Amino acid sequence: MKEILRIKVSENKLFACFFMMIMFCLGFGLFAQTVRKPLYTDPLLPVENRVKDLISILSVEEKAMLLDHKSPDLERLNILSDKWNQCLHGVVWNRPTTMFPIPTAMGATWDPVLINEVATAISDEARAIYNGWHNDTNFEGEKKGLIYRAPVINISRNPYWGRINEIYSEDPYLTGRIGVAYVKGLQGNDPKYLKLVSTLKHYAVNNVETDRQKLNAKVGERWLFEYWLPHFRDCIIEGQAQSVMASYNAINGVPNNINKYLLTDILKSQWGFEGFVVSDLGGVKSMVQGHEAGKMTFEDAVAQSLIAGCDFSDKEYRENIPKAVSMGILPVERLDDAVYRVMRDRFRLGEFDPPTMVPYSKIPMSVICSPEHRQLSLKVAQKSIVLLKNTGNFLPLDKNKIKTIAVIGPHANIFTAGGYSGKAINPVTPFQGIMNRAANGTEILFAVGGEISAIQKQGTQASTPFNREAELRNAIEIAKKADVVVLYVGTNLAIEAEGRDRNTLVLPGNQQELVEAVMAVNPKTVVVEMNAGPLAVSWIKKNVPAILEAWWCGEEGGNAIADVLFGNVNPGAKMPLTVYSSDEQVPPQEEYDISKGFTYMYMKEAPLFPFGHGLSYTKFKYSDIKISSAKVGTDGQVTISVNIKNTGLREGDEVVQLYVHDVKYTVIRPVKELRAFERISLKAGDNKTVIMTIPVEKLSFYDEKTHRFVVETGTFEVLVGSSSEDIRLKGKIDVVNL
Numbered sequence: 001m002k003e004i005l006r007i008k009v010s011e012n013k014l015f016a017c018f019f020m021m022i023m024f025c026l027g028f029g030l031f032a033q034t035v036r037k038p039l040y041t042d043p044l045l046p047v048e049n050r051v052k053d054l055i056s057i058l059s060v061e062e063k064a065m066l067l068d069h070k071s072p073d074l075e076r077l078n079i080l081s082d083k084w085n086q087c088l089h090g091v092v093w094n095r096p097t098t099m100f101p102i103p104t105a106m107g108a109t110w111d112p113v114l115i116n117e118v119a120t121a122i123s124d125e126a127r128a129i130y131n132g133w134h135n136d137t138n139f140e141g142e143k144k145g146l147i148y149r150a151p152v153i154n155i156s157r158n159p160y161w162g163r164i165n166e167i168y169s170e171d172p173y174l175t176g177r178i179g180v181a182y183v184k185g186l187q188g189n190d191p192k193y194l195k196l197v198s199t200l201k202h203y204a205v206n207n208v209e210t211d212r213q214k215l216n217a218k219v220g221e222r223w224l225f226e227y228w229l230p231h232f233r234d235c236i237i238e239g240q241a242q243s244v245m246a247s248y249n250a251i252n253g254v255p256n257n258i259n260k261y262l263l264t265d266i267l268k269s270q271w272g273f274e275g276f277v278v279s280d281l282g283g284v285k286s287m288v289q290g291h292e293a294g295k296m297t298f299e300d301a302v303a304q305s306l307i308a309g310c311d312f313s314d315k316e317y318r319e320n321i322p323k324a325v326s327m328g329i330l331p332v333e334r335l336d337d338a339v340y341r342v343m344r345d346r347f348r349l350g351e352f353d354p355p356t357m358v359p360y361s362k363i364p365m366s367v368i369c370s371p372e373h374r375q376l377s378l379k380v381a382q383k384s385i386v387l388l389k390n391t392g393n394f395l396p397l398d399k400n401k402i403k404t405i406a407v408i409g410p411h412a413n414i415f416t417a418g419g420y421s422g423k424a425i426n427p428v429t430p431f432q433g434i435m436n437r438a439a440n441g442t443e444i445l446f447a448v449g450g451e452i453s454a455i456q457k458q459g460t461q462a463s464t465p466f467n468r469e470a471e472l473r474n475a476i477e478i479a480k481k482a483d484v485v486v487l488y489v490g491t492n493l494a495i496e497a498e499g500r501d502r503n504t505l506v507l508p509g510n511q512q513e514l515v516e517a518v519m520a521v522n523p524k525t526v527v528v529e530m531n532a533g534p535l536a537v538s539w540i541k542k543n544v545p546a547i548l549e550a551w552w553c554g555e556e557g558g559n560a561i562a563d564v565l566f567g568n569v570n571p572g573a574k575m576p577l578t579v580y581s582s583d584e585q586v587p588p589q590e591e592y593d594i595s596k597g598f599t600y601m602y603m604k605e606a607p608l609f610p611f612g613h614g615l616s617y618t619k620f621k622y623s624d625i626k627i628s629s630a631k632v633g634t635d636g637q638v639t640i641s642v643n644i645k646n647t648g649l650r651e652g653d654e655v656v657q658l659y660v661h662d663v664k665y666t667v668i669r670p671v672k673e674l675r676a677f678e679r680i681s682l683k684a685g686d687n688k689t690v691i692m693t694i695p696v697e698k699l700s701f702y703d704e705k706t707h708r709f710v711v712e713t714g715t716f717e718v719l720v721g722s723s724s725e726d727i728r729l730k731g732k733i734d735v736v737n738l
Contacts, residue, residue, distance in 0.1 A: 043353040050352070051344050055336050063339045064321035067311065069147075069278070071318050082346070083145035084199075086420045087186070088152060088166055089118075089554065091125045091368075094142040096425035098125060098373040098555070102418040103152065104532050105384035105551035107168030107576035108614075110655040111679045112181035118380055119185025121373045123148075123195045126186075127363045134355070146349045148186060149199040149245060149278075150420075153179040153231050154206050156533070156577050157598050158589055160502045161207045165418045165532030165552060169576035170599045171611065172227060173674045176234035183239035188360065194242065194348045195360050200235055202247035202280060204228050204262060208589060209501045213282075214290040216250040219592045222667075224251070225702040225709070227594050233271055242275035242345050246310055248286050255291040257283045258301070263309030276311040276341035284316040299323050303330040311338035369425050374556060381560030383653070386549040387571040387615040388529075394546040395526060396567025396617060397484060399439040406482035407431050408449045408475045408518060410511065411490050411530040416552045418532070419498055424555040430488050430528065433558025437566050445482060449475030450514035453494040468510055472517060479522040486565065487518055490530035504583055505536035515540055528561060534579040534608075541608060549575070567617065572653025572679070574614035574723065581608040600724045601670035612657050612674075612723035618648030618684065622656075622728035625720060633738035634711045637695045642720050642729055644680060645687035655679045656690045659724060660699060661717040663732075667701060672719055675699075696735060713737060 039045060039053035054077075055063070065071040069082045089106070091097040098121065100106070106115050130146055133139040152166040153175050168178045179200075188195030205217040205228045219228065235241045246256045246263060256262055257279050267273045280286075287301045296304075302320040305313065307330070324330035350358035367373065387395070407413075413431040417424060428436070431446055438444060451466050479485050489511040496502050506512065516539070519525055526546040529535055530553070540547060548571070550561050563569040578600050580586055585605055587597040595602045600611035621644070628639040644656060656679075659672035676692035699716055700709040713735050721727035 041352065043357055047344060047347045050347055051340050054343060055339055058339070060322050060325050060335070063335055064318045066339055067313065067321065067342060068315055068318035069312060070315065082147055083143060084147040084149060085126070085144045087122050087126060087148045087150045088420045089418065090422045091122060091129065092420060092422045093129060093144065096369055096423045098369050098377055099417060099422060099424040099427065100377045101381050101384050101554040101557065102165045102532060102552045103168050104165055104576065105553055106380065107174060107178055108384045108386055108549070108551065108573040109380065109679070110174070110574050110576070110677055111383060112177045114380060114383060115178050116181040116185040117376060119182040121376055123186045123188065124363050124367045125373070126196055127360045128365045128367050131361055131363055132365045146351070147197040147199065147243065149201060150186065151179055151182045151198070152201045153235060154202055155231065156207065157227070157594055158207045159505060159534050159577070159580055159586055160589060161533065162209045162496045162500045162502065163207070163419065163498050164496065166420065170578060171576070171674050172230040174576060174677070176231035179231055179235045180239040183235050183241045187240065187242065190359055193350045193358050193360065194345065197242045197345050197349065199243035199245050199278060200232060200241050201245045203232060203244045203256065203267070204247060205251050205592065206247035206249055208249070209499055213248045213286040215248070216253055217592055219251055221704045221707070222702045223593055229266070236267070236271050236273050244273065244275065244277050246277055246279050246283060248280050248283065250291055255287050257287055257310055258304040258308045260308040268309060274341070275345060276338070277309055278312040279305065279310050279314065282314065283310070284313055299327060299329065306330055306334055306338055311341050377554045378556035378560055381553040381557050382563055382569045384551060384553065384573050385560060385564045385571050386573045386575055386613070388547040388549055388609055388613070389541060389544070390615050391545040395565065397565050399437070399442065399566045402439070402442060402483045404443045404445065404482045405434060405438060406445045406447070406478045406485045406522070407434050408447050408479065408485060409488035409514070410448055410450050410452045410509065411488035412448070413446065416492050416530065418552045419493065427555040428558035430558045430561055433560070433562035434486065436559055437562035437568065445478040447471065447475040447478050449518070450511050451509045452490065452492050452511065453509055472510070472514060475514060476517055476521055479518045482522060483524065485518055485522050485525040486528060487515060487525055488528045488530055489515065490535070491532065496533050502533060505534060505580055505586070506583070507535060507537060512539065515544070519543055526565065534577055536580055536582050536608060538581055538608060570617045570650050570652040571614065572616060572655065574612050574655045575609055578603065578607045578611045579609035581605070595668050601673055610723050610725040612655070613725070614655070614723070616652045616654065618646055618650040618652040620654045620682070620722065621645045621647045622720065625729040625731050627718065627731045627733060629733070631734045631736050632696055634696055634713065634735060637693055638733050639691060639693045640718055640720065640731065641689055641691045643687055643689050644682065646682035646684055649684050651681065651683045653679055653681045654722065657721055657723065658692050658694070659719040660694070661719060662699070662712065663715040663717055666712065669701060672724060699735065711735060
């Protein structure tokens with residue numbers, strides 16, 4: 001019996017030891033799991049694996065937080081809230097940053113390489129701000145993240161549109177070229193890391209401010225694909241933009257925030273977009289209280305937005321996603337896809353990696369408002385100024401022969417930044433520019449003369465009443481005394497801006513009266529237009545000897561304008577939009593079929609100034625057009641070369657523009673359509689052969705029967721010139737079935 005008991009005791013001890021070993025192993029394993037770093041924190045793993053690992057440990061509520069751009073920080077995982085920002089022509093910050101000319105002026109340069117430099121400088125400053133608040137615990141500036149809502153690549157089909165100052169052109173091809181350059185400059189060229197995330201705005205068919213949060217744009221399928229979308233496609237496929245903003249408006253009755261055809265079928269499926277879609281601010285609210293007022297709850301709006309393809313939004317996402325999931329109206333799979341798309345880009349920005357691994361983390365705060373960036377702002381302004389008219393070589397002004405200059409106009413001594421602008425440091429007004437560039441001893445007189453609007457800034461009245469009669473008399477008196485008058489007129493944000501469309505293209509205020517009064521006493525007057533959207537100034541074109549289009553031209557704009565006036569710089573910019581002769585020439589705002597008279601492609605009457613127009617202080621001769629092949633297959637390409645010679649006495653820039661025209665067509669086609677361009681610089685007497693290649697697919701039109709682009713066989717004219725109306729050389733190609 002004792003032996004039996006002894007054996008049992010031994011067995012019990014053995015079992016206890018075995019049990020303790022098992023428990024130790026289990027405990028060690030659990031301990032190991034608790035101390036193991038999550039996979040998403042490992043910078044050596046593929047981004048895709050890291051994002052999936054992060055998603056696997058998130059609750060539905062935490063996923064919802066990451067899809068609200070202004071949510072609180074996710075403290076459990078130490079993930080900061082996204083702090084997106086704006087940078088249309090400079091970083092928006094609570095301290096000064098370099099301010100470049102408005103995007104319309106950038107479009108007027110017709111110089112994608114230069115605009116890529118601008119975007120690179122802007123993204124340097126954006127990264128510097130981000131690096132500053134991550135590296136300095138005492139950082140006092142506003143803290144900004146790395147998702148930037150730029151560029152705006154809508155197009156100015158509607159010349160009354162208040163937001164033209166934010167866009168590049170009325171033409172999809174030119175917009176696409178400038179847009180791709182800007183996106184690449186913002187996002188950088190590192191193979192692993194993004195410099196910033198560029199958000200394309202506003203997708204799509206967005207160019208009316210009136211009732212924009214419930215507006216329904218009725219657009220035919222052909223015009224959608226042929227006019228309203230090509231530049232978005234370029235910036236997605238070629239530019240690799242990582243974010244797209246859904247616009248407020250509806251298309252054919254479907255609000256864009258819940259437009260699956262637009263956000264998923266076209267953008268994500270057809271174009272292979274891998275980034276994320278974000279709503280415009282209040283996009284969900286605009287459906288509940290706008291488009292679908294009384295018909296849709298917030299839970300429904302959030303669920304439908306996500307299902308349609310809108311990945312990122314406002315507090316409505318954070319507040320309503322959990323309930324939408326629990327109600328069964330939002331699949332978790334789609335929620336996870338949205339989180340994946342947003343967080344994948346945040347990982348690619350290097351937010352979760354050591355700064356030493358991210359090349360952009362080395363950009364110092366000293367780049368902000370650096371002398372190099374200010375010089376670049378000056379260069380862009382100089383290259384964006386368009387010489388619209390120059391009768392008898394009135395310009396450039398010989399400053400050594402001028403004793404007295406009258407500087408007149410409501411734009412003469414103010415600085416207009418433009419929409420979504422940051423803070424400029426010591427911006428140069430036009431009057432200051434004349435002072436800076438005029439010869440020593442020149443007497444410079446100044447008068448405001450007139451007013452743009454009684455509302456000097458959006459929503460505020462002028463601080464003191466403006467005496468039109470007295471100011472006009474003052475302008476007339478100094479104009480009489482001057483050898484030459486420089487008269488600055490235009491618009492401001494009280495006339496054209498977000499939330500307000502213009503109702504006329506004529507000069508606002510009493511500026512027309514001012515111009516006529518000054519011209520009556522001194523015909524030696526040059527008018528400088530400072531605006532964004534086109535101005536119908538027929539009287540000025542007919543009566544004033546010289547006109548410059550200077551836009552709202554950034555912090556160095558005053559110096560740039562003076563450089564052109566005095567001939568320090570030879571203007572070479574071209575108009576990126578058509579200038580209509582009158583309001584009567586503009587088709588109805590609610591018409592979205594551009595073939596009904598919109599833009600240079602379908603205008604039925606001669607414009608005041610055509611698309612692509614811009615003069616120079618020198619002359620360029622076009623010759624020797626050569627086409628690589630007289631016949632080309634529908635899947636081929638054709639190369640066109642022309643010789644350009646500077647036959648004048650000054651160095652200058654020319655923008656060589658190539659248009660095409662379908663000679664015999666089965667559906668209405670453009671009178672001409674831009675398909676290539678190049679800005680070149682030539683010294684006096686020099687020449688250059690410009691070579692441009694066109695894929696034949698760029699001769700296609702969108703066929704609504706087959707729902708695809710089609711190239712018709714037949715003859716196409718090739719038109720090469722200095723503007724859409726100044727065609728210097730012609731050729732033709734025959735598209736055939738090979």
